Amino acid sequence: MLDSARYHRSGRKGFALVSVLWGLVILSLIAAGMLRLRETASHLEHNARHRAELALAAQSGINRAILGILDTRADKRWRVDNVPIQFTFNGVPLTISIQDESGKIDLNAADKDVLTRLFRSTDLKSDEISALVDRVLDWRESNDLKHLNGANTEDYRASNAAHRPRHGPFQSVNELKLVLGITPDLFRRLEPAVTVYSQRQQINRETAPFEVLLTIPGMTRESAEKLIKDRLNPTRSPDSSSPQLPRGIIDPALPLAGRSFTIKATGKAGQQEVSSEETIRVTSSASRPFMVLMWK
DSSP states (O other): OHHHHHHHHHHHHHHHHHHHHHHHHHHHHHHHHHHHHHHHHHHHHHHHHHHHHHHHHHHHHHHHHHHHHHOSOGGGOOOOBSOOEEEEETTEEEEEEEEEGGGSEETTTOOHHHHHHHHHTTTOOHHHHHHHHHHHHHHHSSSSOOOTTOOOHHHHHHTTOSSOOOSSOOSSGGGGGGSTTOOHHHHHHHGGGEESSSOOSSOOTTTOOHHHHTTSTTOOHHHHHHHHHHHTSSOOOTTOOOOOOOTTSOOTTSOOTTOEEEEEEEEEETTEEEEEEEEEEEOSOSSSOEEEEEEO
16 A cells, blocks of 8 residues: 555656656746847838848839939930949949830820721730720720720620720720730730820930830831930930930920929848839929829
């Protein structure tokens, strides 16, 4: 009987020891988990702070680009033909590009001939081009009548589209995706060439991107490539003291009021990259020299 009691006491002690050991193991795991959590939180905080610094630098780059557009000194103006400009802000290297929107085809101002050349530049078939041009015209016209190969409200309903034609001006380039027949791939090819901000029927060849140059009558891929290449000669830093005015820079003698520009700034450090983009319109007001039309 004594041996049995001793055995039970010994068993309870052994169980208690195992329980203590398991408790220590659990506490150790909890401590390790908390340490890892703290390290992860610190890493995330560092990344978030670093990303915020990049975003601030990118926004500062856009602000600097706006000053470059508005600068009245010819040798200090920045080019607006989408040629990348290297700039550093607070130690962060930035790549900045400015696109003059008058170098693009305005979806609301372009006539049927211009739209036809636009779609033809994407190598579509003639019947597809005719249908898409008519549908773009039907989208922006105020009535629900339709062109020969176009589409009205009933056609959108019959195609089970979740939307109907606006019957008004395109509000954004992305709205072009809603026109019947505009596939994601086709939109990707059209997007660099179109705008809703120039409000002009004619394009500025001096700042037009390659995709727009291809829509000009008589322009070949070779001549468009040469024109783009010629813009780069001579090149200079926007802060250079050189008096020479390269192509792609607007002569300060020309008025800027009413013209729109899209500015993109990308900051990159290590594995992180942050981009900001704004479209602005220059005004004639000294107190408010520009207004922001789009920001992302």
